[in-house]
Amino acid sequence: MSEMKVISIVAGLALASSAHAADAPAGGAAAAFGARQQVQDVSISPDGKQIAIVEPTAGRGAALLVANLDGTPTLKPILTSSGSPDRLSGCRWSGNTRLVCTIYMIDTVYGEKTGTSRLVALNADGSGLKELSARNKDSSLAVALYGGGIIDWSGDGSEGSVLIERYYIPEETTGTMTAETHEGLGVDRVDTRTLKRQNVVVANGGAAGYIADGHGTVRIMAIQTRNSLGEADRTVNYLYHKKGSHEWLPLSQAVSTDDKIAGFRPVAVDPDLDVAYGFEAKDGRRALYKVALDGSLKKELVLDRPDVDVSGVIEVGRQSRVVGVSWVTDKPHTAFFDPQLKQLAAAFSKALPGLPLVSFVDASADEQRLVLWAGSDTDPGHFYLFDRATKHLTEIAPVRPQLAGYKLATVAAITFPAADGTMIPAYLTLPPGGGKNLPTIVMPHGGPEARDVWSFDYLAQYFANRGYAVLQPNYRGSTGYGEEWFVKNGYRSWRTAIGDVNDAGKWLVAQGIAKPDQLAIFGWSYGGYAALQSAVVDPNLFKAIVAVAPVTDIGAQRQWQQDKYNEKPALMDERYGKGPDVAAGSPALHADRFIAPVLLFQGDVDQNVDILQGRRMASRLKEAGKQVEFVEYHGLDHQLQDDAAEAELLGKADTFFRTSMHLPAAP
Numbered sequence: 001m002s003e004m005k006v007i008s009i010v011a012g013l014a015l016a017s018s019a020h021a022a023d024a025p026a027g028g029a030a031a032a033f034g035a036r037q038q039v040q041d042v043s044i045s046p047d048g049k050q051i052a053i054v055e056p057t058a059g060r061g062a063a064l065l066v067a068n069l070d071g072t073p074t075l076k077p078i079l080t081s082s083g084s085p086d087r088l089s090g091c092r093w094s095g096n097t098r099l100v101c102t103i104y105m106i107d108t109v110y111g112e113k114t115g116t117s118r119l120v121a122l123n124a125d126g127s128g129l130k131e132l133s134a135r136n137k138d139s140s141l142a143v144a145l146y147g148g149g150i151i152d153w154s155g156d157g158s159e160g161s162v163l164i165e166r167y168y169i170p171e172e173t174t175g176t177m178t179a180e181t182h183e184g185l186g187v188d189r190v191d192t193r194t195l196k197r198q199n200v201v202v203a204n205g206g207a208a209g210y211i212a213d214g215h216g217t218v219r220i221m222a223i224q225t226r227n228s229l230g231e232a233d234r235t236v237n238y239l240y241h242k243k244g245s246h247e248w249l250p251l252s253q254a255v256s257t258d259d260k261i262a263g264f265r266p267v268a269v270d271p272d273l274d275v276a277y278g279f280e281a282k283d284g285r286r287a288l289y290k291v292a293l294d295g296s297l298k299k300e301l302v303l304d305r306p307d308v309d310v311s312g313v314i315e316v317g318r319q320s321r322v323v324g325v326s327w328v329t330d331k332p333h334t335a336f337f338d339p340q341l342k343q344l345a346a347a348f349s350k351a352l353p354g355l356p357l358v359s360f361v362d363a364s365a366d367e368q369r370l371v372l373w374a375g376s377d378t379d380p381g382h383f384y385l386f387d388r389a390t391k392h393l394t395e396i397a398p399v400r401p402q403l404a405g406y407k408l409a410t411v412a413a414i415t416f417p418a419a420d421g422t423m424i425p426a427y428l429t430l431p432p433g434g435g436k437n438l439p440t441i442v443m444p445h446g447g448p449e450a451r452d453v454w455s456f457d458y459l460a461q462y463f464a465n466r467g468y469a470v471l472q473p474n475y476r477g478s479t480g481y482g483e484e485w486f487v488k489n490g491y492r493s494w495r496t497a498i499g500d501v502n503d504a505g506k507w508l509v510a511q512g513i514a515k516p517d518q519l520a521i522f523g524w525s526y527g528g529y530a531a532l533q534s535a536v537v538d539p540n541l542f543k544a545i546v547a548v549a550p551v552t553d554i555g556a557q558r559q560w561q562q563d564k565y566n567e568k569p570a571l572m573d574e575r576y577g578k579g580p581d582v583a584a585g586s587p588a589l590h591a592d593r594f595i596a597p598v599l600l601f602q603g604d605v606d607q608n609v610d611i612l613q614g615r616r617m618a619s620r621l622k623e624a625g626k627q628v629e630f631v632e633y634h635g636l637d638h639q640l641q642d643d644a645a646e647a648e649l650l651g652k653a654d655t656f657f658r659t660s661m662h663l664p665a666a667p
Helices: 029-034 339-351 458-465 494-510 526-537 554-564 569-576 580-584 587-593 611-623 643-660
Strands: 005-007 041-044 050-056 062-068 076-081 087-093 098-109 112-123 149-152 161-168 184-191 197-204 207-212 218-226 232-240 249-257 260-262 265-270 275-282 285-292 299-303 310-316 321-328 332-336 357-363 369-375 382-387 392-398 411-417 423-429 438-442 469-473 514-524 545-548 598-603 628-633
Touching (some): 029 458, 050 087, 050 392, 184 207, 197 207, 249 265, 249 275, 260 275, 265 310, 265 321, 332 339, 411 494, 423 458, 458 469, 458 514, 458 643, 469 494, 514 643, 526 545, 545 643, 554 569, 554 580, 554 611, 598 611, 598 643, 611 628, 628 643
Parallel strands (some): 005 392, 598 628
Antiparallel strands (some): 041 050, 050 062, 062 076, 098 112, 161 184, 184 197, 249 260, 265 275, 275 285, 285 299, 310 321, 369 382, 411 423
């Protein structure tokens, strides 16, 4: 293809010009790094003539803005949310003149603060706002938590029609049996303008989800198996339709335990090839396969790796067309099936040499206009619009413009030896200018069903900017490296996982990167648990501990999760374990072992970790005469999505580390 041309930001489209954009943060580095991403979501209309952007507003809020791309684009705000409690989490075009948005909030349901979601639709000028969330005739029977999810944006091909997966609750009816008389998950075709509904898949009490083909047809249904008590287990049976048929046929059975997979688990349908793409274990690692949906069930291996799991399929456009596959070694990698997109990706790499991480975000219906994101370890990224006809690549907006004046640090992929000789992969971020004998932070990731990836990380970059070295270990218990590496997950195998985390700190000291008396640990969620449990295992290693939203008493967290989400006890055994190791692995039960001071943060409506976990840890440490501070944020959940809260968290953590490790005052 001929050379693509990168042109300047479209006049008036840059978010910095929007009156509704969040104000530039005051308060230095903590405010700049703690501010939410300036662009949270981008979508292009099917005809490619309009673009919609979700961006933050001051505090916790968000705004949806729309711009016409023909002529001189100007962003116009059409919907706002305060974030207290309603949170605008994402929007997408259902037609050329209509958008559908997801609203998330922490609401009081049956006397308890619980996360809920609703779908709303509105016109591109902000008029015609309607709720799409399905409700039964008796509003008291409306599903309290989940208002439905869109599984296909094409619907029946008409303007603004989509397929919505929804949960039905039986009602007293007369006459013929309808979807409304069955309890369970079904699928409706919904006109987002009139709210007219047509049931296309009758509710099934065992259904756990559906996969459509991107053209308005449901092809796959997942059936969750249950025991004699009606409790769901880890086995899922997948059924499929052949083209033109309404008969459900067996496709596969998959048994998943956290990140381990036995059997084929479909994730997408290609209607042209008439296949389902999905994942299945091969030699202990996740591989991508495709299975024919023509009745033959012919299975073909698409991609496997001898070193890491295949991480996902790459989909493009409103039909979610599968165009490639991705995996992560020391850095993210992609392979495209589509030759034109493969060529485009190579061209983008040449046009954006400093931004090697490129992903397709959205596309017009004909895929002639593409929205993409590009970034790197030292660049939070930029959103671009690419026009295939003109070959113009236009920047829409930077993701974090508030960091424009800050020098960001490069991230190196390294390995270090654990005590048993196993080489642990990790990412090392040194402050700009590098150096030796630095104040250093070990930062274990959350999850634990997750892994760190080579990319921009605002937490690591903030601390590097403040002069710290940061090491992020992908300890055993992380995902992405196969079943053997995952062990039994970071809770049940906490001795191995925490051992790797502590060995990261010891390696930093041995290499002369960290001073022994200036070694700290910071973690969020499971990472917060790991930060605290590291002190139980080796009280003298880390000199300061910061834990955000941590699990601190595994047994109590298990019971809370089981009660709140009606989880099966056997599944809780699988996640958290049972017996003496549960108590031994609970830092709140071993407060007497702590030597280093502790700083805790948590939101009081956390939906992932019970707020009593943070409160209990602080109380136990105080009772044991240890140094601890607990910062509790009212009305915030696990992610603490509030500019002021995150700025305070970063600033307090930096001050805490400096005070605890006797470092010079911050400049």
